[in-house]
Amino acid sequence: MSKIILGILGGGQLGSMLSIAAKKLDIETIIYCDDSGAPAQNFCNEFINAPYNNKEKIYEFAKKVDVITYEFENIPFESLNELNKLKTVLPKPSINRLIQHRLAEKDFINKLNIRTTRYVQIENKDDLLPLGDFLPGILKTTTMGYDGKGQYPINDINQIEKLNIDFEKEYILEKLVKLKKEISVIITRFDNNKYEIYEPIENIHQDQILRQSKIPAEISKKLFDQSKEWAILIAEELKYVGTLCVEFFIDRNDNLYVNEIAPRVHNSGHLTINAFNVSQFENHVRAVCSLEQIPLKKLSNAEMINIIGNQIIPYRQNLKLNDNQFLFDYLKKDIKEKRKMGHLTTLK
Numbered sequence: 015m016s017k018i019i020l021g022i023l024g025g026g027q028l029g030s031m032l033s034i035a036a037k038k039l040d041i042e043t044i045i046y047c048d049d050s051g052a053p054a055q056n057f058c059n060e061f062i063n064a065p066y067n068n069k070e071k072i073y074e075f076a077k078k079v080d081v082i083t084y085e086f087e088n089i090p091f092e093s094l095n096e097l098n099k100l101k102t103v104l105p106k107p108s109i110n111r112l113i114q115h116r117l118a119e120k121d122f123i124n125k126l127n128i129r130t131t132r133y134v135q136i137e138n139k140d141d142l143l144p145l146g147d148f149l150p151g152i153l154k155t156t157t158m159g160y161d162g163k164g165q166y167p168i169n170d171i172n173q174i175e176k177l178n179i180d181f182e183k184e185y186i187l188e189k190l191v192k193l194k195k196e197i198s199v200i201i202t203r204f205d206n207n208k209y210e211i212y213e214p215i216e217n218i219h220q221d222q223i224l225r226q227s228k229i230p231a232e233i234s235k236k237l238f239d240q241s242k243e244w245a246i247l248i249a250e251e252l253k254y255v256g257t258l259c260v261e262f263f264i265d266r267n268d269n270l271y272v273n274e275i276a277p278r279v280h281n282s283g284h285l286t287i288n289a290f291n292v293s294q295f296e297n298h299v300r301a302v303c304s305l306e307q308i309p310l311k312k313l314s315n316a317e318m319i320n321i322i323g324n325q326i327i328p329y330r331q332n333l334k335l336n337d338n339q340f341l342f343d344y345l346k347k348d349i350k351e352k353r354k355m356g357h358l359t360t361l362k
């Protein structure tokens with residue numbers, strides 16, 4: 015039988031780790047990315063560099079692969095839809111469109127009777143004026159945000175003038191939750207009621223960027239069970255195929271809220287590479303390529319830290335690691351402030 019060829023849209027570190035997982039399963043990868051310096055080109059079998067709306071290149075890409083997935087959500091729906099006419103795109107483009115839009119995403123979650131933060135749609139500056147009730151809050155663009163980009167913390171209405179907000183874009187205003195903890199649950203769904211789910215992961219963010227993830231999460235049994243239940247409900251309702259991450263907030267009264275859903279492998283799940291028999295990446299490849307589902311087994315507790323900006327320099331100078339430590343350098347050439355350059359997982 016000839017090898018399966020998996021097409022991946024997006025060439026960041028998640029694309030790299032998907033390619034590595036695919037290779038282990040004897041699956042080839044072709045990565046399509048609009049960035050000529052995309053780090054995943056170091057790990058895939060073939061790399062296509064073109065904008066996501068280039069019809070010719072999209073067509074060429076589709077012809078070469080058997081199935082298509084994506085490693086980030088901000089891909090134009092039209093492109094995913096066009097691709098889906100030629101080859102199966104998983105997760106389905108309609109799921110990506112729903113989750114890509116913060117308002118549609120939160121409406122969907124609330125319909126499942128799952129708690130989210132309080133939120134309201136904002137179309138212009140005047141919409142904000144009567145909303146003192148939602149303050150302190152965070153104004154977020156409805157689309158295209160990540161790592162806190164497109165977000166404005168607002169404490170009082172008088173701040174709005176100074177923030178120079180571009181109201182050409184659409185926003186939601188979210189009330190700030192008094193956070194006790196953040197956790198995430200990663201689930202890979204194969205088919206109806208067929209899934210592998212990882213235990214909740216505890217996450218620490220700084221300046222809206224993930225810094226550290228660890229298992230076990232220090233949470234009550236009730237929150238452990240409820241977060242997994244909600245992740246399963248979301249994945250089943252979406253008839254999702256592949257790996258999905260649900261990010262949660264826990265407030266000071268131990269209330270659980272869904273923050274957002276990522277229709278893809280997730281930064282908080284990097285520790286699954288070393289801490290489980292099957293990683294979130296391998297599970298994603300298995301699900302979208304219709305391979306065998308393998309029961310998940312935890313091998314170890316673990317902690318992962320993101321290596322950001324010039325924190326990578328000492329690691330690149332052969333910093334000595336212990337036997338229980340695993341470094342992943344994303345091989346990004348330009349070191350930039352706030353850019354995720356690599357991660358380090360320590361088994362505990």
Ligand code: ADP
Nearest residue numbers: 131152159160161162163188189190191219222
């Ligand atoms: P992104 O799409 O950039 O990941 P998020 O909405 O997940 O955006 O926000 C990033 C981080 O900012 C969260 O993980 C959390 O630490 C903080 N944050 C965002 N919204 C809220 C909120 N409503 N209340 C408290 N903290 C928040």
Ligand code: MG
Nearest residue numbers: 161261273274
């Ligand atoms: Mg987030």
